[in-house]
Each structure stands twice: as C-alpha cells, then as structure tokens.
Amino acid sequence: MWRTRFSLFGVALSLTLAANVSAQQPAAVRDAPPKAKAPPAADRWETTITAFEAEDKLAPPPKDAVVFIGSSSIRLWDLKQSFPDLVTVNRGFGGSQMSDAVKYARRIVTRYKPRLIVLYEGDNDLNAGKSPTQVAAEFDEFLKIVRSELPTTPLVVIGMKPSPSRWKLIEQQRETNRLLADRCAKDGKARFLDVEKPMLGSDGQPKPEIFRADKLHLNSEGYKIWNELLRPLLAGG
Numbered sequence: 001m002w003r004t005r006f007s008l009f010g011v012a013l014s015l016t017l018a019a020n021v022s023a024q025q026p027a028a029v030r031d032a033p034p035k036a037k038a039p040p041a042a043d044r045w046e047t048t049i050t051a052f053e054a055e056d057k058l059a060p061p062p063k064d065a066v067v068f069i070g071s072s073s074i075r076l077w078d079l080k081q082s083f084p085d086l087v088t089v090n091r092g093f094g095g096s097q098m099s100d101a102v103k104y105a106r107r108i109v110t111r112y113k114p115r116l117i118v119l120y121e122g123d124n125d126l127n128a129g130k131s132p133t134q135v136a137a138e139f140d141e142f143l144k145i146v147r148s149e150l151p152t153t154p155l156v157v158i159g160m161k162p163s164p165s166r167w168k169l170i171e172q173q174r175e176t177n178r179l180l181a182d183r184c185a186k187d188g189k190a191r192f193l194d195v196e197k198p199m200l201g202s203d204g205q206p207k208p209e210i211f212r213a214d215k216l217h218l219n220s221e222g223y224k225i226w227n228e229l230l231r232p233l234l235a236g237g
Helices: 002-024 046-058 098-108 123-127 132-149 164-187 220-235
Strands: 066-070 088-092 116-120 155-158 190-193
Touching: 046 098, 066 098, 098 132, 116 220, 123 132, 123 164, 132 155, 132 164, 155 164, 155 220, 164 190, 190 220
Parallel strands: 066 088, 066 116, 116 155, 155 190
Antiparallel strands: none
8 A cells, every 4th residue: 555655656746846847947948839840961862862973874874865853753653664665864862852953953954964854842842841932942943053054955843742641731732833833834944744633533632542551652553644644745845
C-alpha cells in the first residue's frame, strides 16, 4: 500500500514541477507557434548532380534531346518505355524543389542544348511551407536562366498533381498552377500542362488506383495519363 501511495505522490510532484516551469516561461515562449520546416541544405543535391555530370562524360546526351527535370515524379518516370520513339534525358532528383531546379539549371539542363524541356516542381515546395507566390517567383528565376541561354527552346511545365497524401494542399496547388500557367502564357515559348482533372474520379477526389502505396507517387497507370497528355506537346517541340 505504501508503495502505491509513494508512486502516486511522485507522479503528482512531477506534474506540479512541470506546471511551475511552464508558468515561469515568458508568454511569448509558451505561446510561440511551431517552427517552420528548415530550408533545404544548400548542397544536399551536389552528389546527385555530380553523378549526372560523370554520366554525361561517359555517354554525352545528344543536343536535340528532350530534357526532363524535377522532383521524384520525374525521377520515377520510365521515359524510355513511355516515349520509345524520342530521345530523352531524365534529370529528376527526388525531393527537389523549384529552387533546386534554379540552382542546377545550367549544369543539367541548358548545357545539353535540348530541343525541348519538361519541368515538374512545386509539389515539395508547398509541402515544405512555401507559398504559391514563392514558388512562382522561383520559377521566374528558372525561366530567366533558360531564356538567357535558350531563348527559343520550348518549355513544358507540368502542373502540380492532386494526390491523396497531399490533398490538404489542393487549393494552394491550384493557385500555384494558375500563377505558373500565367507565366507560361506570357513567355510565348512555354506551355503549361494541367493534369488535375484527368487524375480525379467522379467524386472529385484523386483516383486511388493511379498511385503507389504511399498515395503520393504515380504508378504505371498514373504515368499512362501523363504520357497521353504530354505526348502531343513533345511531338510539337
């Protein structure tokens, strides 16, 4: 019996001490909002980019290829199977953001002198806490680099996809897509590809059967949708 009373006394004492410590903290500290996610490390993709450059030295890609750049939706795309009749270069690095595409544009995009560029970014940006205007501003920087070196090269920007795991971000995705579409229209040589509607079911929700188990990345059925939407734009590039 005394052990039980001692144990209860210890729990009560711990709770009292914790409450006192909290009460002694300044209100600004106690009520502060959770910290935003830390920005990506400046050189976190350097190893990946260096590997691409090493690969290029062994087998330089032709200058008339279609270059794909972006996050994991690009990296996981089997381009040779999807577009067997086209010369493609996959420069996707999973987890990347628009700022990463800006940073490495000259090293893994413009230097290839491609006949067409396909970009998919923004998905991870919003998930990390960036705003649609931030993503759009970083896209401006990417486009600025591309146009400084490839003034007439067509660019296809794939809009952010709706996915079950990030459905809470859908309104932010739609706003970002609208901003990117406006910029593509003003550029004249860029095209915005909206993939949202074909990926939604009759209930207005993302089709679960086109995603992998993580409910974020596309499976082969999902890429079939993208292939059909993108192919006409690749042929015209």
